Amino acid sequence: xxxxxxxxxxxxxxxxxxxxxxxxxxxxxxxxxxxxxxxxxxxxxxxxxxxxxxxxxxxxxxxxxxxxxxxxxxxxxxxxxxxxxxxxxxxxxxxxxxxxxxxxxxxxxxxxxxxxxxxxxxxxxxxxxxxxxxxxxxxxxxxxxxxxxxxxxxxxxxxxxxxxxxxxxxxxxxxxxxxxxxxxxxxxxxxxxxxxxxxxxxxxxxxxxxxxxxxxxxxxxxxxxxxxxxx
Numbered sequence: 126x127x128x129x130x131x132x133x134x135x136x137x138x139x140x141x142x143x144x145x146x147x148x149x150x151x152x153x154x155x156x157x158x159x160x161x162x163x164x165x166x167x168x169x170x171x172x173x174x175x176x177x178x179x180x181x182x183x184x185x186x187x188x189x190x191x192x193x194x195x196x197x198x199x200x201x202x203x204x205x206x207x208x209x210x211x212x213x214x215x216x217x218x219x220x221x222x223x224x225x226x227x228x229x230x231x232x233x234x235x236x237x238x239x240x241x242x243x244x245x246x247x248x249x250x251x252x253x254x255x256x257x258x259x260x261x262x263x264x265x266x267x268x269x270x271x272x273x274x275x276x277x278x279x280x281x282x283x284x285x286x287x288x289x290x291x292x293x294x295x296x297x298x299x300x301x302x303x304x305x306x307x308x309x310x311x312x313x314x315x316x317x318x319x320x321x322x323x324x325x326x327x328x329x330x331x332x333x334x335x336x337x338x339x340x341x342x343x344x345x346x347x348x349x350x351x352x353x354x355x356x
Contacts (some may be wrong), residue, residue, distance in 0.1 A: 146216065162297060163238045169290050170216045173245070177204040177281040183258035183280035187266065190273035199256020215241055219298065231302050235295065242291040249284035259284055277347075 132145035155163050177200075184192075184200040215238040222230035251259015263277035 131237070139353065154224045155220070156223070159301070162301075163220060163223050166219055166294050166298075167216060169213055169287070169294060172283075172290070173211060173287050174208045176280065177207060179283055180204075180256075180258050180280040182265075183277040184256060186276040187262070189259060190266070190270035192266065192269075192273075193254065195347065196262075197260075198255050200258075203256055211241060218301035219303040220233075228302075231298075235302075238291070238295055242288065242295060245284060245291050249281060249288050251281055251284075255286070322346050 130148045134145050134147045134149040139146060145252055150222050151160050151164055151167075181197070181200045182246045183202050184197040188194045195274040201342050215234055218230040218233040218237070218291060221227055247255070248257040249257075249259050251262040253262050253265075258280040260281045263274055263281045266277060268276040
């Protein structure tokens with residue numbers, strides 16, 4: 126019998142009638158040599174969520190000072206949409222990839238995170254009408270309202286920092302992946318034989334490796350990638 130660990134993320138208050146959707150434990154599931162990198166990408170996700178919230182405030186100031194209210198509406202949508210989706214679509218694949226040496230999840234991370242990086246660059250640029258307070262929008266609004274433009278400029282700076290850190294993150298992860306012998310062919314093999322998401326295979330392999338029957342990570346194998354110096 127395979128026992129599953131209780132989900133602990135997101136850490137929701139007890140009065141909310143919802144339960145956490147994921148199990149996340151860096152110290153237990155991520156190898157020591159990669160833990161810092163995975164944690165930094167997790168903090169990057171947190172920073173991106175905060176940036177989306179700051180962008181919402183900036184678009185509100187933009188609207189109050191005479192800007193287009195549609196930007197505020199879109200900023201609200203981006204906050205609600207991208208905060209959970211970015212965690213599910215690119216952080217979780219990275220977490221699972223390092224947890225189990227999963228080429229399929231590495232490829233999912235590279236593909237989705239690459240689009241996220243491009244989107245962050247576009248958000249930093251700040252095209253009016255897209256619901257983002259980037260450089261073009263902020264600098265162009267100084268003639269109308271300096272106070273609102275300063276708030277908008279903070280969001281532009283944060284988007285720029287996020288985009289730069291995303292570029293660095295994808296470079297670091299790709300270097301480790303290629304250095305460990307990862308390839309698109311390995312990802313195709315995982316997909317074709319179903320080992321990327323096969324509970325029976327995972328359970329048997331994990332028990333054979335650990336000799337334990339009371340806990341079961343989703344991916345049982347041990348990553349074997351060169352250590353990274355992003356500390």
